[in-house]
Every structure is written in C-alpha cells, then in structure tokens.
Amino acid sequence: MINVGILGATGAVGQRFVEQLANHPWFNLSALGASERSAGKPYGSIVKWRLETPFPEKIAKLKVVPTSPKAMKNVDLVFSALPAEIATDVEKEFADAGIAVFSNASSHRMYPDIPLVIPEVNPEHLGLIDVQKDAGRDGFIVTNPNCSTIMMCCALAPLRQFKFTDVRVATMQAISGAGFEGVAAMAIYDNVIPYIGKEEEKMESETLKIMGTLKGKKIANAPFKISASCHRVPVIDGHTMAVWIDIKEPVDKLKKAFRDYKPPIKGLPTQPAESVHFFDEEVDRPQPRLDRMRGNGMTVSVGRVREGVRFMAMGHNTIRGAAGASVLNAELVVKKKYL
Amino acid sequence: MINVGILGATGAVGQRFVEQLANHPWFNLSALGASERSAGKPYGSIVKWRLETPFPEKIAKLKVVPTSPKAMKNVDLVFSALPAEIATDVEKEFADAGIAVFSNASSHRMYPDIPLVIPEVNPEHLGLIDVQKDAGRDGFIVTNPNCSTIMMCCALAPLRQFKFTDVRVATMQAISGAGFEGVAAMAIYDNVIPYIGKEEEKMESETLKIMGTLKGKKIANAPFKISASCHRVPVIDGHTMAVWIDIKEPVDKLKKAFRDYKPPIKGLPTQPAESVHFFDEEVDRPQPRLDRMRGNGMTVSVGRVREGVRFMAMGHNTIRGAAGASVLNAELVVKKKYL
Amino acid sequence: MINVGILGATGAVGQRFVEQLANHPWFNLSALGASERSAGKPYGSIVKWRLETPFPEKIAKLKVVPTSPKAMKNVDLVFSALPAEIATDVEKEFADAGIAVFSNASSHRMYPDIPLVIPEVNPEHLGLIDVQKDAGRDGFIVTNPNCSTIMMCCALAPLRQFKFTDVRVATMQAISGAGFEGVAAMAIYDNVIPYIGKEEEKMESETLKIMGTLKGKKIANAPFKISASCHRVPVIDGHTMAVWIDIKEPVDKLKKAFRDYKPPIKGLPTQPAESVHFFDEEVDRPQPRLDRMRGNGMTVSVGRVREGVRFMAMGHNTIRGAAGASVLNAELVVKKKYL
Amino acid sequence: MINVGILGATGAVGQRFVEQLANHPWFNLSALGASERSAGKPYGSIVKWRLETPFPEKIAKLKVVPTSPKAMKNVDLVFSALPAEIATDVEKEFADAGIAVFSNASSHRMYPDIPLVIPEVNPEHLGLIDVQKDAGRDGFIVTNPNCSTIMMCCALAPLRQFKFTDVRVATMQAISGAGFEGVAAMAIYDNVIPYIGKEEEKMESETLKIMGTLKGKKIANAPFKISASCHRVPVIDGHTMAVWIDIKEPVDKLKKAFRDYKPPIKGLPTQPAESVHFFDEEVDRPQPRLDRMRGNGMTVSVGRVREGVRFMAMGHNTIRGAAGASVLNAELVVKKKYL
DSSP, X not given: OEEEEEESTTSHHHHHHHXXXXXXXXXXXXXXXXXGGGTTSBHHHHOOOOOSSOOOHHHHTSBEEESSTTTTTTOSEEEEOOOHHHHHHHHHHHHHTTOEEEEOSSTTTTOTTSOBOOTTTOGGGGGHHHHHHHTTOSSEEEEOOOHHHHHHHHHHGGGTTSOOOEEEEEEEBOGGGGOTTSSBHHHHTTOOBOOOTTHHHHHHHHHHXXXXXXXXXXXXXXXXXXXXXXXXXXXXXXXXXXXXXXXOSOHHHHHHHHHHOOOSOOOOTTOOSOSEEEEXXXXXXXXHHHHTTGGGGTOEEEEEEETTTEEEEEEOTTIIIIIHHHXXXXXXXXXXXXX | OEEEEEESOSSHHHHHHHHHHTTOSSEEEEEEEEOGGGTTSBHHXXXXXXXXXXXXXXXXXXXXXXXXXXXXXXXXXXXXXXOHHHHHHHHHHHHHTTOEEEEOSSTTTTOTTSOBOOTTTOGGGGGHHHHHHHTTOSSEEEEOOOHHHHHHHHHHGGGTXXXXXXXXXXXXXXXXXXOTTSSBHHHHXXXXXXXXXXXXXXHHHHHHHHTSEEETTEEEOOSOEEEEEOOBOSOSSOEEEEXXXXXXXXXXXXXXXXXXXXXXXXXXXXOOSOSEEEESSOTTOOOHHHHTTGGGGTXXXXXXXETTTEEEEEEXXXXXXXXXXXXXXXXXXXXXXXX | OEEEEEESTTSHHHHHHHHHHTTOSSEEEEEEEEOGGGXXXXXXXXXXXXXXXXXXXXXXXXBEEESSXXXXXXXXXXXXXXXXXXXXXXXXXXXXTXXXXXXXXXXXXXXXXXXBOOTTTOGGGGGHHHHHHHTTOSSEEEEOOOHHHHHXXXXXXXXXXXOOOEEEEEEEEOGGGGOTTSSBHHHHTTOOBOOOTTHHHHHHHHHHHHTSEEETTEEEOOSOEEEEEEEXXXXXXXXXXEEEEOOOSOHHHHHHHHHHOOOSOOOOTTOOXXXXXXXXXXXXXXXXXXXXXXXXXXXXXXXXXXXXXXXXXXXXXXXXXXXXXXXXXXHHHHHTTOO | OEEEEEESTTSHHHHHHHHHHTTOSSEEEEEEEEOGGGXXXXXXXXXXXXXXXXXXXXXXXXXXXXXXXXTXXXXXXXXXXXXXXXXXXXXXXXXXXXXEEEEOSSTTTTOTTSOBOOTTTOGGGGGHHHHHHHTTOSSEEEEOOOHHHHHHHHHHGGGTTSOOOEEEEEEEEOGGGGOTTSSBHHHHTTOOBOOOTTHHHXXXXXXXXXXXXXXXXXXXXXXXXXXXXXXXXXXXSOEEEEEEEXXXXXHHHHHHHHHHOOOSOOOOTTOOSOSEEEESSOTTOOOHHHHTTGGGGTOEEEEEEETTTEEEEEEOTTIIIIIHHHHHHHHHHHHTTOO
C-alpha cells in the first residue's frame, strides 16, 4: 500500500477524491490537507459531506493537516483538488519536495514538461516525467484534463484511426462542475447559461496536447482544429456534448470503431470494463441521469453516431472528469513504475 | 375586426393562441374548435388552463365548436394548433371551404405551393398564396416553421449579406415544445435527452425553403448546407442554440450586422420593436429564463458572436416559435391584402 | 407625485422595488441607494438585472446614490430592501431625518412602537405612527412582515370571524426568498432543505402581532398559538403552505367565508381585485407556477379547504411577500394622510 | 434459494423489484410477469430500464411470462407491482393458487384478514396469515403500506412508548411515486402540486391499522387521530415530511428515544443497520438527495426534533416505500417460517 494524501480535501472535488480513495486497493489515504484553521481537527468534524454516497466513516477520524509538504511528509503521492490560483505554487512545492503530484487543477496542464494524461488515450505522455526528473526535480507533477475535455478525448480515441481535421463540440455541462457553491440556484433553474469561463479555451488547447505525439522531450500538438461552445444546463452531474467531426468514412465504419474499441492499457484498479460504452441501437442515449454512473462513473458513453458525422458523448464530470481521472493516472504511474 | 377561430384550442399551443388573440387589435376571436365531445360547452369549463398569464375571462364563455368549416363558418381565418396527423386533412378542408388557414402544424410546410413564412425573413414567399388560388382553392394555407427553425432563421437573417455555405446548430430545447404532457418529469429532471423526433430533419429542410428564393411559382432552396443536433434540457420555455457559420468576414462585421439589423417589414401589431435583440457586451447571454419574454416573447436574442464563427440564439418556443408566429403571419397577410 | 427612493436597490428585493415603482401612479422613483462604490454611476451600468420582466429603461440612467439621508434628501419616502444587519441603524437614521421608511427588513418588525402592517389585515395598526411621532421622531418606520407570514395572515383574515386557538403551518418556500445568491443550485436541486434560519420564529411571533389589537399605544398580541415548520423546495417564486386551524364550524362555512371575503380597505393603486383568490372547485390548486402572478403577484391564493380544518395558501414571495407589500403599505399611509 | 417472481416487472416499482432481487441471498428471481404481448420475449428486450443503477445483465435473458399462476407455477412467492385496479383480482388468484403474494398495491391493504406490515413496526401482524389459511386459502397475501405511510410509521415507532393522541403530517413527495409517466414535466417543474389522489386517506387509515394491535383474529386500530396534507414537489426520489405529535414529554426524551431505538426484529438480509437514522446535531437534515440512499435506500431518516413537538422524516419512496418494503416483508415471512 502506498500512502497518499489529498490537497484541498473538503471541496466538491476533494470529497470525490475521499470517496474514490476510501477503499482503494493500492492507496492508503493517510493525509487530508485543508486550510490552516481546520488543521488538527478530525475530517468528519469539518467536512460538510454533500455526496449522495454515504460518508466513509473510517476517514472521519483522520486529522486534517495544512497543505504543506512538511505536514504531509508521510505520503509518497498527493492528489490535488486545489483551485488553480493556489495550485500553481503549492503543487510545485510538493513536487520539489520529492512527492508525486496528481493534479486536477488547470495550473500546470499546458506546461511543456508536464504530462496531461488520460490513461486510455495517451499513456505514453508519462514520458515527460523523465523530463521533469532530468531537470532536477525530486518529485513530479502529472495532470488530468478539464472535465469536458476528458469526455471528448475518450470519445475521440476510437476514431484516431480515421483522418479528420475539424472538430466542433457543443457542451451541456452539469452544475457540479462549478463546485458546491459555484452556481446559484436562481441562476440556473429553468435556464441555460451559455457561457463557462475559460472552458472553450481549455477544450481547444488541452485536446491538441492530449492527442498530440511525444517526440523526444516534447509533445507535438495534434494536427486538427477544434472549436467549442460551452453551456451550463440544470443537471447535477454529467457533461453531455454534441460533436461534429469531418471523417469521410461511412458512418457504419465509425460505429464499428466504437463497438470494437479496446484501450491501450488495461487492468488498473479503477479502470472501467468499458472506457467507452457505445449505444448502437437506442436513439435517445446517452443521458446523464441514466448513464453517468456506468463503470462506477468512469465510463464515457457515446451514442447517436450519424451522418455529418455527428455523435453524442457523455460522462460523469466529477468522477471520470476530475477525481477519478487523477486516481486513474496515479494507478498508471504506479503500474509503469514511475514511482 | 376580422373574425378568427382556433383549431385545437385546448392544448399547449392552442392556449397560447387564445392568449395571443384575446386582446388583438385586428382579430376578433369568435370560434374555438376542439374535439366533438367538448362541442357546445363553454371554453372555460373544458380547458385546463396552464399558462402563467391569467386566463382571459372574456373568452371563458365562448362555446366550443367542432373543428369543421361548417361549424366555424362565421370566421374568415383560422389558426391551426392541430397535431400533424390530423392537420393534413382538416386544414385542407378549411382552405377548400374558402378560409385562410394559418398553421403551426408541420403537415403542409414543405408543400411546394404552400408558403413557409417568417415575416421578418421571407415575406415575399406569400406570393405562393396566388399559386394556391390559381389552382382553384377558395381559401389558402400559410404555415410557420418549426420552433427551433424560427429562432435560427431569425438569427441568420442579419447575416444574409455575407457569403456562407455551412451552418451547424446544436439546440437546447425547452420541455414545453413537446406539449403539456409530452415529456415526463422522470424523463427530463436532472437530465438531458439528446434526441427529439424529426427535429433535426425539420431544421435542415425548413431552413433551406425559408431562406430560399421565390422564382415564378416556386421556391428555389437556399444554397447552403445545414447540420443540426437537437437536445431537450430541463427548461420550461425558450429554445437556446449554439450556431456555427462559415463566414470569413471579421467577427466585428457580423456584430455590426446584428447591431444594425432592420427587418424588411414593420408595423405589424404583434411585431416586436426588435425582431433580433443583440447582446453586444454581456458574455453570458441570451438565457432562456431572463430573455424569453423580450418583445412579449416575439424577440429572438443573439449573443456571444465570436471567432469560429460561433454565436448563441434563443427565443420563446411557444410564442415566437409557435402561436405568435402564426398570428404574425396572419397580420402580414392582412397587411399585404391577401385576405 | 411623491418622490421616493430605494435603499439597497440592486439586490433581489431591490430590483423588485424598481419593477413595482417604475410606473407607479403616485410615486416618482427618484433616488436609488446602493453601496458607496457604486455611487455616482447610472443604475443601468451597475445592476445585474435578473427579473424576467424587461428592465425599465427609464430607470437605467438614474444615478445611484449612497444610502444616507443626506444623499437622498429629495425624497419624502424610502423603501428599504436592506439586509437586516444594516437596516437596524440605517432605517432609524432615515426616520430621524424626517423621512417615511417602508421596510422589508426584519430589524424593526417587533418593536412595540413600529407598525407591522398588511393593509388588508391590520390597517389600523398604522396608529403606531403617532406613537413614533409623539416620541419626537420626525419621520417614521412602517414594516411589512416576513414573506411566509404575509401569505398566512392574508389567508387567515377571512377566518377571523371564527373562534380558533391553534394554527399549524408547514411551508414549501421558493428559492428566491433567500436572494439571488442565497441558495446554491447543488444544495436545492432534486432536494428539499427542511430548514430556513429564523423563519419559523418569524412566522410565529409576527403573526400574533399582526393579528393583534391596537389598544391605546400598544398592540395586544392575538390570543392563539401558532407552530410553523419551514422548508425550502425547488421552486423559483411562490411560497406554498399547508395550514391547520382548529375551527369547529362546518367546512362549508369556512368556504363561504373565503368566497365572500372583502378586505377592510380598497382602492389602493397596487391592491389586487382579490386580495384572496379562493379555489372552490379545483382539487389541485393553488400551484406556485400557475397562480403566483394573480393580481400582478399581489393576490394570495387559497384552496383545498377540507375537514381538519386544513387548507392550502400560496402567494408570490418577492412581490406580495416583499417589495409589493412595502409599496402597498406606503399607498395606505398616503391614503390615510400620515405623510 | 426460494424461487420468486414479479407481477408487473416493467414499471417503476417493477424495475425496483428487479434491482432489489437480482442479487438476493435467499430469493432466486426466476419469473417476470408482464403484459400478454410481451410474453415470451427476453426481459432485456422489452424493458425500458430507467434506474440509475446499471441494468442487471443476468436478468436480461429471462423470458417474460403472463401474470397468471399457471405461467408462474415454478415460483413459491411473488412480488406484486401491479396497479391497484388490476391487483385486486390477480393477487387473489395467485394466493388461491397456493402462492405467497407480497403486494405493494393498495387493493388489499385494508382487508381485515390481510396483514399490512412493516417488519420493524408490526411484525406480529403476520399472524393474520393464519386467518387467511384458516379460511381455506392455499397461499396468502401480505401487503406493505403506501410509501408515505411507511416513512411516517417507521419514524413513529420509536415514539410508541409515549402517550399521544394527535398526529399531523405535511408531506413533500417525490415525482417517482407516481410512476415513470405519472407526472408531466410541465406540471411539476418550478412548481408544487398540493394534491395527490387518495394519499391523505391512505396515510390516515393505513397508519391506524399498522400501529394497531392484533387481538385474536383481528386488528384493533391504534387509538389516535391523524390528519395528513400531501403535496408533490420537484424531487426525483425521497418523500420528506413534517410531523407534529402531541407528546407532552420534554423534547430531550424524544431525542433519546430516537437515538436509542432498536427495532423488534433484526438480521433480515436487506434490513438496514439503522431502520431509523437520527440527525441529532445537524439543523438542516434529513434531505432527500443526500439521505435517501442511507442503508441502501432502506433507512428512514429523522431530524429537527423540537418543541411542538415537531420533527422531520424522510425515506426513499420506491425502495423503503415500495419494492424494498415488500422484499423485507418476504424475508420476515421466511424467517418466521410462514412459507
């Protein structure tokens, strides 16, 4: 068992990390980092647990510590649920102190020497860890993409065998993506908010890095264009998106590609049986409420592949799109013996 | 005052017709058609009024009649809120009996001699009324487009001055579009349904007719391609849509086009001051709950014009997109003296 | 026309005040008070308008002033939408400066010399204005009750002719009651929050004062017991409540009381035709979405009077229950020549 | 393993039965009854699975049979999710054919010789099975209460030690209680429907039977009065209710009763660790979204016990309040060796 910690353990993503790690077969959750004023108190007494799954009682007594390498020196690996503005410095500090950082924050995603990884899509990008080590860092940082980006890239993975140059995506994103307090009920109820700050930019830049190629010590961006339009809808969990891709092959070939898809890695503890579930027959799927918990929230669902070429993709934004993504990255790193 | 009737006066669109016509300056609502078993009863005793605006009491005592030209012979003009499967025959029957039919049903929209009209977009298509008359019909049929199509065409109108060949649209449509009983709460709550039967086909075919050119006795379709992806979201009223259009001009020129837009007609009683309201500054508009009632529900709102070219459009689906659309068409027909 | 101002003009209740006053026949909205840093700027440039009714453009250019009597010396009367913690001092300051204050804040409601008024229920309590004047205050303060209290008291008014000693009320309150940012979407979506801070206490204490009797210079509390259980539900506007009252008369007599009810005042500009609308026949009314806008949001709807005695009451919490309540109080004060 | 069947296996409650029984340690789900026209087809091909838990694949191939004792002769026990109007005859037919029927339908609940049971509340009422047998029936019928009744009775159980004569309950019920198609989205969205057909009558009559005493061959009703007001709110699953009960003991004693409560039975496979979870400290619990899945949906949560005496109760209406209730009853019957 590897001792692990969480940075920012009380927020929406932090709670998801606790949920995902409470019974993990490889990781022993032994440090919960939160704000200074909570330090020293049992996690159960300070967290306002808001997930629908029951609070993991065995974590309740764990005492919260400050988010510093010194306070968390008993761990080899931390998961970061910090907000971007704090993450930039704190994650570097942890990595410099020899700790492996798996970050859900956007701060370091686009750094050339930091891997932005989805295990089923670009596991080989972990090679950038060596670039970080070569530069003298004791630990390292591995990031996972923005929640919407993850769903789209998982859905694009089976289509990489085809030629395409132009991707358009219109998202219908869940309110949990903004954190527990991020969206006021008065703002989103009976409404659509056709704007999510920096989301379109993230989808457009991150995707090209993820689907790019590691050449030597650098990632060469993927050679296609992507244009995103991002919108918030009144859904609790699950980002749904309509995708257009200019593949000229017959639609049946794309369907077969989704049907037959096998990801390049397998056997990680939280990896779902299907990284992509394909709805071949049903005309009205995927739907967030019915499909977000497939594969314990780690499966991305795809459906409605039709002329255009158009299709729908959907996945759980705070599991597959956040905490679960980081945990899966950590499992990959362990398996690949980078730790 | 012109005496008018409504076909299918008790349903979701029928009630909107009643609401729009109860105090109309040109039209005197004098016949309400419903099913045989309701005939003879006061409207107020059989309708289950479900709009948020108060029930127009003066209409309450009007006795319901069967939906036949004979029972409605006191009117010169009817508005049809019939379901498509019934509308095909009934609307023809009324037109053959010398009555002007303004239909919200999809049945006749794509007939070559029947105008599919949005007054601000293609008023000249009313010329097809003469084609119908020449063929020996006493009355005539005028249709308005599908609700989503209307919003998109209104939003495209200011852009007709530019060259484009490729339009993509992803919709987030309100539940009222399916009628009062059309969508179960269990189906849409905390959910997105990424499919609306025939909606994409309607948007794709109707748009090309509306934006086409009347040449002699025929409409030549508009020469661009359109690809739609239609989705239902938990919103009561107001269809929101993300549009891509391949205009090569600078974005500022498009913004100016929206800002300066003047529709080709003016002065109709229910025509809004702005047929298109343009959000130039706000990054997060239009929003259905805040913007659907602009211009008494007849204004289409546009915003977020940005590189791509991408923009958002939104309008009230059961007013601008249904009952209000038919009423505006009737006003245009009266003004153009076709009646 | 009387010049009036609003204290706290940008929040949820402040915007409702602007909406209610923009076209008022007696009041000329001429001063909008907000925070120091907004002072001097046009209202239209600082308010984030979030009501569904269109922004009243003629108010847009009005320059915002600080909330001090000095900055608002051109007005005779102010409406206070201030939060309770600020209202206590600021409202006193205005009253001491000779201005009539109509407050929606809870701060002064229970002061013995300050009237807590619903015009249709206890107009005679305005007599306390004289008590304030006698104590040497130049202006005065008049308060309206908490939103839930107003609905219940309006619904109880027709029943005062009967003997009762025990009232129980279970509320289902709208999210707008907590202000625009008061309830996070993640907290209330697909949920009920069975607690609203101080709401039960307010309903229990305010009701007894409102339904009490002015004797000399004091209010003697009404002699019944009231027990409230208050809950938040996912509704935008409109507080619904189930009421039990131990009246021993036959249910038909209570129905008649609701049916025949005439409030003790009439003819105020924003007073609705019916202060209480009674659903005699319908089994499933009132409903907030369908009934909250009755009487422009000023009518309280009552239904389901049945053995128990039990009934339902519902009204618009930010109009009848807040801004509209204060405006109606001000109209009463003008009519009664206290100003 | 006991072979069991489901009557009405495709509806909302039927699907919950499938979910609860797919992996049951004592029951082998071997017959799925549905309409004639589905008979012979695999369950997976005809059910439109709408639960958020994944469809149990091993059940998919089971062939659907007609709902007749003949077609289901391989089972010893059936669970009935039939609508009341059908259940009356069909359930009798099964019982007469020697099969044990566990019914969620309301049809037989109030028959004097049919037990209406909640295992933690009135297990001894199973004695009525003997009354049925004595009357010559080969099988027997056991019913579980209406969903709201179950929550309330579970919450009242710890309070039976106190004297009380008057219970009032105001419910806020979930839309799933009406079945998948029971409530239109247009009806409940942004709304409260203050009426649920026959619900108040059921709560009032069933509670007195359940909390009554088996004397000889009859149940003597419990000697208190109950008055219910039932309302539908926009929540997917979980019925919340505010309860008043006229216990004169200090509130702390009631809290202690909830805290110390031990149900009279234990050890049934689906019985939760806590049949009642008591929120002692939190002021804003229980909440349906956060608490409905406690004890796999079988725990009833209680909170906000305060002067009045008032408290809140909440439980999952289609698990604890329907399918799970029947399954728990069947487990009790097996344990008590009635089968």
